[in-house]
Amino acid sequence: MEMHDLCTIAAREMRCVLATAIKVEGHAYRKQGVSMLLTEEGQMHGSISPGCLESDLQARVNHVLDTKQMEFVEYDMRPEDDLSWGETIGCGGLVVVLLEPVCGELRSTLQKMHECLQSGAATTLIRTFHDDYTRVQYDWKRVEPTAKGHPVLRPSLVPPHDRVTNYNLTSLQVDVQHSRENIKHEHTALTQYSRDIPRLTLVPEMVPATSNGSHSSPPSSDSQHISEADIPTNDAISTNPWDLPQQLTSQYTPKPRLIIIGAGNDVIPVARLAGSAGFRVVVADWRESLCTLERFPGTELVLGFPCEIMPLLNVNNGDYLIIMSHNFPRERELLEMLVDCEYAYLGIMGSKTRTARLLDGLPPLKNVHSPVGLSIGADGPEQIAISIAAELIACKHKVSALSTEVGQKGSVAHANDGHRSGSR
Template identity: 60%
Template structure:
């Protein structure tokens, strides 16, 4: 589950805790920077492990909510002879998890993040701890040039350092942490820049071993949009799998009896003919588009309007012969995949939906990797049996 989703869930959950993996070493199920939400009612959204840590985190959630204190928790599964976690741990790494009560300032921060996500913006969230971790700064800023992958990295505070352009900055007083985690090499710099007296360095064996910095930043991408043109029955499983794969799904169709909330619950719906929906969709460079209306004239009209647009992916349902006719006399379209979906011998709507979802995931991951390396690369594993960037 993406941070985009967690921010939306936090807005409707009155009592919840945000758990974030702020440090990961060795083999782990999820990467550093991943978060999940725990509620007082026992619901868990997202995951940090395959299920081996969540019950322990849930047990700590009550104390975090009752005291209003942040808490750092260490899970060290590296010793081979340590069987205390049972046979289901499946990791063997070190994970440091930060638990934060979602209230007041943090709730406001998550709300602002969700607004940015909805507008398609990348967001960077920075947490800075001061005064023996009794004060915390939350900073969010747009990070349009950030890496596309969610990442968490240390950014130590230095004398006279600026936190950069800030869209929103909140400082909140919190009670002393149950675990004081201070990076000794950064103590003097933080004390100087914050105007506080020198912090105590006694009893820092565990924090030194954890090496958790005093300032951590995480970059989060908005969920990419999956725009499906068509609202037939075969679109339903594609929508379901698209949502599960981390896409923000939009279904567009001119047939009002098909394009309904009853058929597509929890999905954005846009009704109208291609010339009417194009201004509403406002297609952007990170959008994924799939044509599944099976209506030749309408799809042709949509493709003509798509000529000068930038997007990440264009998949067309149908045979190569049909697609060739559809594209006849049109300029070459970018990022074209036809027939849509990976070649897995799919038969029937459900299996075809699996092939489409698999190709979408492959293209999304490859695009993220290419952006990180700032190199344009093809997606060989995602275009097997398909035409790409050509008719």
């Protein structure tokens, strides 16, 4: 799940925790920096593992929310001969997860990040740890391209706050409203981290924490428990045994926009799968009875003919387009308007013969994929939608899926006919 989505969910969930894999070593399911949201009611949005760690993270949510303090959790699954982790661990490696209550400055920061991502700009989230990793300072910056296409960092405009000590939700709502009216400076508030946290649970056994907030290694197969007498109490023990940097910076890009021209029944699964794959989906059509939220929940709808919708869409070089209205004159009209546009991807539904007729007489168009979708032997709307979503993901990550087996080297293989049975 994209940070764009997590920010949206955090805005409506008043009691939730942001979990982020801040250090990953060895083989792991997700990359370092990935985040998910855990709510007080037990809902999980996103993932950090294949399901190995989420239940343990969820068990910590109430404590993090009650104390309003961040918490570090280590999962060390590297020793192959260590059976204490049980049979549910699906991957090896070391994963250090930071749990943060979404309140105070973090909530305000996520709100600003969401506004930035929604506007189409990238953003960075900056965490600066202080006092031996017992406090964290949040900041965010907007990343904008320069005239030459290189990103530039612009300081965020967020009002200053004192150190966060009162997390009362009522006063928080007042403070957020106040901040919206008085945006002047960058914030420098620090969220405190308690040294007196309870024992940290490492799957599946309980491993006590040290008195200063650090935690010991996972239990070995011949030592399942640690007595209170064995717990170090020396304040010299570091709260950062993983050698984390003092400042962590994560950059998030906005969702790429997928514009689908057409709102027929075969578009419904494409819009659904593309949304699940991390695209911001826009469906455009001139038929009012088809272009409805009932048919396309969670998507943006634009109603009108090509000459009406193109000025509204403002197509740019990060956009993906798919033409699948099955109306030849309207599609030709739209393609003529795309001649001078910049975009990342243009998929055209239909056979190569039909596409050739559509493009006849036009200047060469960029990044054309026709017939749209990868050649996977798909049959029917649902499977064809899968082939289209797969091609979108492949182009998004600049990989050439299936190219070595069924296509030329360095190219993405396509079907021969967008409608023929088994063409994908």
